Amino acid sequence: SQQGEEDPQALSIQEGENATMNCSYKTSINNLQWYRQNSGRGLVHLILIRSNEREKHSGRLRVTLDTSKKSSSLLITASRAADTASYFCALNAGNMLTFGGGTRLMVKP
Amino acid sequence: KAGVTQTPRYLIKTRGQQVTLSCSPISGHRSVSWYQQTPGQGLQFLFEYFSETQRNKGNFPGRFSGRQFSNSRSEMNVSTLELGDSALYLCASSLATSGIGELFFGEGSRLTVL
Numbered sequence: 001s002q003q004g005e006e007d008p009q010a011l012s013i014q015e016g017e018n019a020t021m022n023c024s025y026k027t028s029i030n031n032l033q034w035y036r037q038n039s040g041r042g043l044v045h046l047i048l049i050r051s052n053e054r055e056k057h058s059g060r061l062r063v064t065l066d067t068s069k070k071s072s073s074l075l076i077t078a079s080r081a082a083d084t085a086s087y088f089c090a091l092n093a094g095n096m097l098t099f100g101g102g103t104r105l106m107v108k109p
Numbered sequence: 110k111a112g113v114t115q116t117p118r119y120l121i122k123t124r125g126q127q128v129t130l131s132c133s134p135i136s137g138h139r140s141v142s143w144y145q146q147t148p149g150q151g152l153q154f155l156f157e158y159f160s161e162t163q164r165n166k167g168n169f170p171g172r173f174s175g176r177q178f179s180n181s182r183s184e185m186n187v188s189t190l191e192l193g194d195s196a197l198y199l200c201a202s203s204l205a206t207s208g209i210g211e212l213f214f215g216e217g218s219r220l221t222v223l
Contacts, residue, residue: 033211042113042199042214088152092209095164097142099152 004032004072004089004100012106019076021103023089024069032065033090033097034074043088046074081109110135113215115200121221127188130218134181134202141183142212143175146197155198158183159206187220195222 004023013019023032031050035043047063049056049072055064062075076083086102114133122128134141143155154167158177175185181202187194197219201212 031210035212035214040197040217040219042216043201043212045211045213048211090212095140095157095159095209096154096167097209097212098154099144101151 003098004091006087006089006100006103008103009101010104010106012108013079015079015081015107015109017079017107019079019083019105019107021074021087021089021105023072023074023100025072025091026070027093029067029091029093031092032063032072033092034061034063034072035088035090035099037086037088037102039085046087076105079105079107081107083107113200113202113213115198115215115218117218118216119219119221121223122190123223124190124192126190127186128190128220129184129186130198130200130220132183132185132200132202132215134183134200135204135213138202138204138213139181140203140205140209141177141181142201142203142209143183143185144199144201145169146199146217147195152199155185157209190222192222195220 004025007022033048034046037043049065060077065072088102089100090097140159142157157165172188177183197217199217201214
């Protein structure tokens with residue numbers, strides 16, 4: 001089954017900086033979603049972007065989708081220490097959601 | 110509204126035993142998905158149920174099975190446990206009736222197989 005590939009695998013930044021994570025995939029999708037996971041906890045939904053959308057915003061989060069390049073990016077602006085977590089892209093094609101390997105983000109105070 | 114509830118949160122089993130994990134979705138959600146998360150393989154899709162029917166199944170051996178009840182609660186069972194089954198098992202529910210929309214995850218059941 002298709003799976004997103006995330007880049008970078010790990011990212012360390014200072015509080016206040018922006019963090020950008022990328023997700024690439026290989027086949028057609030209905031929508032692409034981003035989730036956050038704090039260590040050992042359940043995942044929390046951040047944003048869903050449909051295949052006919054190019055950009056969505058939610059607070060400090062901005063997600064873009066380029067279906068021609070089969071890629072998406074998640075931008076977190078003005079990062080905070082509380083943003084430290086793993087971030088996953090998830091691809092929806094049909095009745096299942098497949099997750100990428102994730103990006104581990106560390107925001108240093 | 111209560112979130113997705115998974116029980117038990119932690120359990121330890123030995124090889125060869127079987128285990129049953131339970132998931133209560135958010136009220137009104139009829140779709141329940143199960144995932145296995147390990148450090149090596151990441152998040153892998155197990156199966157998805159909607160209105161008591163399995164709509165999709167991941168690439169796991171037949172030792173992994175699940176079911177959904179008429180009240181949308183779901184259980185998954187792993188028989189003849191192996192060391193490699195040690196993982197965090199995550200359940201998620203969704204309001205979407207066709208396709209998959211936003212998933213709401215529980216905190217997971219952490220299984221350790223000795």
